[in-house]
Amino acid sequence: MRALLDSLKSLYPLDDIVLQRPDLAFATVPAAQVRGLLHHLKEREGFTHLVLLTAVDWLEDGMFQLTYLLHDRARARDLGLRTLIRRDRATMDGIHDLWPTAATYQRELKEMFGIDFPGSPGVDDPFVLEGWTDLPPYRRDFDTKDFSERNFNHREGRVTHDPAAHMKRHLYPDEA
Amino acid sequence: MRDELQKRVVKGPDGVEFEVEPLKDYYCEAPPAEHPPAYLKIVEDLFNWARSQSLWILGFGTGCGAIEMRPLMTPRFDAYRYGVQWRPTPRQSNLFIISGYLSVKTLKRVIRSYEQMQNPKYVVGLGSCTINGGMYWDSYNTIKRLDDYLPVDLYIAGCMPRPEALLAGFETLKHIIREGKAEGANLYARNFDWYKANQKKVIHDWDMPDYNW
Amino acid sequence: MALYTPDRSQYPAALPDGSLEFDLASGKYLKLWQGPQHPGITGNMSLELTVCGDEIVHARTHVGYLHRGFEKLMERRTFIQCFPIVCRICVPEPDFNEYCYAQAVEELAGIEAPERARWIRTLILEMGRINSYMMYLGGQAGSLGQAVIGQWTTYGRDLMLDRFEELTGARIYHMFILPGGVRDGLPDGFETRMEETLREIERIMADVEDVMFHNAVFKTRTVGQGIIRPEWIEDYGVTGPNARAAGVVKDVRKDQPYLVYPELDFEPVSGTDSDVFTRADVRRRDVHVSIDLVRQILARMPKDGPLMAKVPNVLHWKIPKGETYVRGECSRGEYGYYLVTDGSGYPRRVNVRGPSYTHAMALLEKMIVGVNIADVAGLMVSLHTYPPEIER
Numbered sequence: 001m002r003a004l005l006d007s008l009k010s011l012y013p014l015d016d017i018v019l020q021r022p023d024l025a026f027a028t029v030p031a032a033q034v035r036g037l038l039h040h041l042k043e044r045e046g047f048t049h050l051v052l053l054t055a056v057d058w059l060e061d062g063m064f065q066l067t068y069l070l071h072d073r074a075r076a077r078d079l080g081l082r083t084l085i086r087r088d089r090a091t092m093d094g095i096h097d098l099w100p101t102a103a104t105y106q107r108e109l110k111e112m113f114g115i116d117f118p119g120s121p122g123v124d125d126p127f128v129l130e131g132w133t134d135l136p137p138y139r140r141d142f143d144t145k146d147f148s149e150r151n152f153n154h155r156e157g158r159v160t161h162d163p164a165a166h167m168k169r170h171l172y173p174d175e176a
Numbered sequence: 177m178r179d180e181l182q183k184r185v186v187k188g189p190d191g192v193e194f195e196v197e198p199l200k201d202y203y204c205e206a207p208p209a210e211h212p213p214a215y216l217k218i219v220e221d222l223f224n225w226a227r228s229q230s231l232w233i234l235g236f237g238t239g240c241g242a243i244e245m246r247p248l249m250t251p252r253f254d255a256y257r258y259g260v261q262w263r264p265t266p267r268q269s270n271l272f273i274i275s276g277y278l279s280v281k282t283l284k285r286v287i288r289s290y291e292q293m294q295n296p297k298y299v300v301g302l303g304s305c306t307i308n309g310g311m312y313w314d315s316y317n318t319i320k321r322l323d324d325y326l327p328v329d330l331y332i333a334g335c336m337p338r339p340e341a342l343l344a345g346f347e348t349l350k351h352i353i354r355e356g357k358a359e360g361a362n363l364y365a366r367n368f369d370w371y372k373a374n375q376k377k378v379i380h381d382w383d384m385p386d387y388n389w
Numbered sequence: 390m391a392l393y394t395p396d397r398s399q400y401p402a403a404l405p406d407g408s409l410e411f412d413l414a415s416g417k418y419l420k421l422w423q424g425p426q427h428p429g430i431t432g433n434m435s436l437e438l439t440v441c442g443d444e445i446v447h448a449r450t451h452v453g454y455l456h457r458g459f460e461k462l463m464e465r466r467t468f469i470q471c472f473p474i475v476c477r478i479c480v481p482e483p484d485f486n487e488y489c490y491a492q493a494v495e496e497l498a499g500i501e502a503p504e505r506a507r508w509i510r511t512l513i514l515e516m517g518r519i520n521s522y523m524m525y526l527g528g529q530a531g532s533l534g535q536a537v538i539g540q541w542t543t544y545g546r547d548l549m550l551d552r553f554e555e556l557t558g559a560r561i562y563h564m565f566i567l568p569g570g571v572r573d574g575l576p577d578g579f580e581t582r583m584e585e586t587l588r589e590i591e592r593i594m595a596d597v598e599d600v601m602f603h604n605a606v607f608k609t610r611t612v613g614q615g616i617i618r619p620e621w622i623e624d625y626g627v628t629g630p631n632a633r634a635a636g637v638v639k640d641v642r643k644d645q646p647y648l649v650y651p652e653l654d655f656e657p658v659s660g661t662d663s664d665v666f667t668r669a670d671v672r673r674r675d676v677h678v679s680i681d682l683v684r685q686i687l688a689r690m691p692k693d694g695p696l697m698a699k700v701p702n703v704l705h706w707k708i709p710k711g712e713t714y715v716r717g718e719c720s721r722g723e724y725g726y727y728l729v730t731d732g733s734g735y736p737r738r739v740n741v742r743g744p745s746y747t748h749a750m751a752l753l754e755k756m757i758v759g760v761n762i763a764d765v766a767g768l769m770v771s772l773h774t775y776p777p778e779i780e781r
Binding site: 128133134152155158 | 320377378379
């Protein structure tokens with residue numbers, strides 16, 4: 001894994017490398033290099049299996065982190081590529097031509113995070129939501145509890161405790 | 177509204193053109209009517225006894241509770257011995273088991289399936305999530321109380337309720353039916369506007385007729 | 390001799406990329422919805438089929454009927470509060486959620502589960518795998534009209550659920566594998582009763598083999614049907630028995646052994662023909678592998694020792710910033726959790742990678758073209774998809 005990362009570092013501007021486990025590493029690449037690097041990994045390094053493509057919302061930095069996780073079965077190793085894109089211009093190049101199944105992930109990201117992948121097949125079709133008008137729900141600034149209280153009728157009599165306070169009272173009464 | 181629901185001109189395979197307005201042409205628009213009881217109480221009691229002995233469940237697993245239907249159909253728990261069986265289509269069934277949380281998308285299909293069932297019909301809410309949202313109380317996509325959207329005759333609490341709880345629930349439902357208290361379909365007809373208003377409040381893209389059967 | 394030769398005079402022309410060109414307005418094609426209220430669908434999802442005669446020319450999978458937004462709900466729950474809800478993501482085999490979540494949290498928090506807990510986790514995962522396969526076999530036979538197989542396998546599954554109940558206290562959602570270890574050890578006499586259950590399941594499996602796999606109707610309708618081409622495996626991220634039936638021996642238990650799998654003796658089952666029959670057969674043989682594994686685990690697991698590692702006070706449990714991905718081989722393929730933490734008491738992001746995500750969407754839409762309507766249910770079940778893990 002070390003050797004692979006060193007050789008990749010000479011070709012691509014890798015940043016923030018974390019060797020999480022001997023068989024799993026994460027690295028950050030600029031958005032413009034992602035497609036090239038993925039292509040290189042798929043064709044040259046044996047990372048033929050796209051495990052997942054997902055996003056993390058770093059609201060406080062105004063960034064979306066896209067994570068491409070690739071798996072190399074022959075050498076039993078995984079490489080996660082992070083790339084950061086601006087929240088207010090959430091657009092990214094698709095990788096559905098490298099892995100056809102990526103179109104599904106991109107469709108989900110479009111719906112749940114509002115990250116656009118122009119040209120990805122069916123990317124604008126609704127995926128799991130229907131008639132959704134609010135913010136994309138996986139964004140951090142979408143408050144699911146608030147939405148649920150506004151949108152749905154709740155049955156009276158349900159008590160919601162703050163878990164920390166409630167557990168403290170019942171399980172750890174001596175703790176200050 | 178989706179394209180296939182718009183009013184349009186269609187050309188048939190034989191070359192003849194005709195106009196189609198799907199919402200009007202494909203559905204009956206008449207609202208549901210209340211079904212009065214039989215003229216004699218003893219006759220109604222007989223009907224209710226007969227109804228209680230044949231609960232035919234619509235085979236629509238709306239949530240995780242569907243997993244406990246399979247054991248009920250098989251020899252271990254065998255609900256068939258109580259006159260309960262599963263049917264593939266709403267037209268043949270009179271009991272709708274809402275097996276767990278309903279996402280808004282499923283709620284739409286559930287309403288259509290429910291309206292297609294024949295009177296008299298019963299609804300059983302299975303699991304805590306149908307009662308008050310259960311552990312999905314803060315989810316943006318599941319409804320929190322089923323009886324706002326459909327007339328519920330019986331709730332079976334638990335997450336998830338055991339097959340024995342369902343069998344006990346069937347027996348209780350039979351009891352309710354024999355007492356003539358399972359009037360869900362009539363309640364739905366009587367408070368039709370209220371149910372529709374509730375349904376339309378959560379289904380933001382209502383693209384079907386108000387009553388489809 | 391072919392039993393049936395379809396009239397293809399009206400069929401659409403193929404475009405260069407292999408898809409079919411059809412014009413819905415011509416009246417030659419019909420849109421047919423299979424699901425969500427349909428007996429021939431796995432769980433609550435639906436297929437929008439465009440048919441010409443009785444052959445599918447185009448299909449679209451629609452999911453989202455079971456979407457509860459787990460990934461969002463977990464962001465506003467503490468690490469220990471997430472543990473009881475994760476199992477709800479996959480109903481028939483919930484234990485993988487618990488294991489992957491617990492393992493990911495342990496990895497980021499720097500905790501190691503004790504030896505005995507790791508054996509018990511493996512035991513639970515293998516028991517769940519047997520359950521899941523039994524359920525599948527009933528569904529596969531049922532989708533082709535053999536209702537009696539479902540009666541037998543559900544009975545066998547019920548026996549296994551009894552063992553689960555004895556061990557964990559619950560039939561379906563066990564909530565047993567929690568970050569740090571497992572909740573409890575084996576009850577007294579568990580090994581004996583488990584052996585009885587395994588014998589009974591083996592008897593059922595022998596019957597299933599005779600009645601289902603040697604049945605002429607089953608063979609006629611499944612052999613050569615629904616082939617996954619080898620080049621699709623990587624394109625569509627196919628894993629688990631679906632890949633193994635195509636001769637690609639992908640098994641996380643061997644490739645990247647986790648828990649106590651390195652110490653256990655087993656060989657991944659594989660096939661060559663990659664059709665519906667082979668996929669069913671791979672799973673049937675895999676049941677026997679799992680039964681053998683359960684026996685090995687019960688014979689070799691440590692009988693005493695701690696069950697829980699020392700975990701900080703869960704009320705104030707903060708996990709340092711980091712990210713990880715944990716995978717396991719569930720009965721449908723690779724199940725994985727991608728967990729991102731940011732130093733607070735709540736997960737920053739959890740992403741669940743269920744094998745059905747790729748199998749039921751892109752792959753199914755591709756495979757289903759050209760299939761007879763009557764075979765759609767059988768084909769779909771043969772991919773062994775569970776909708777809740779697609780949409781979470």
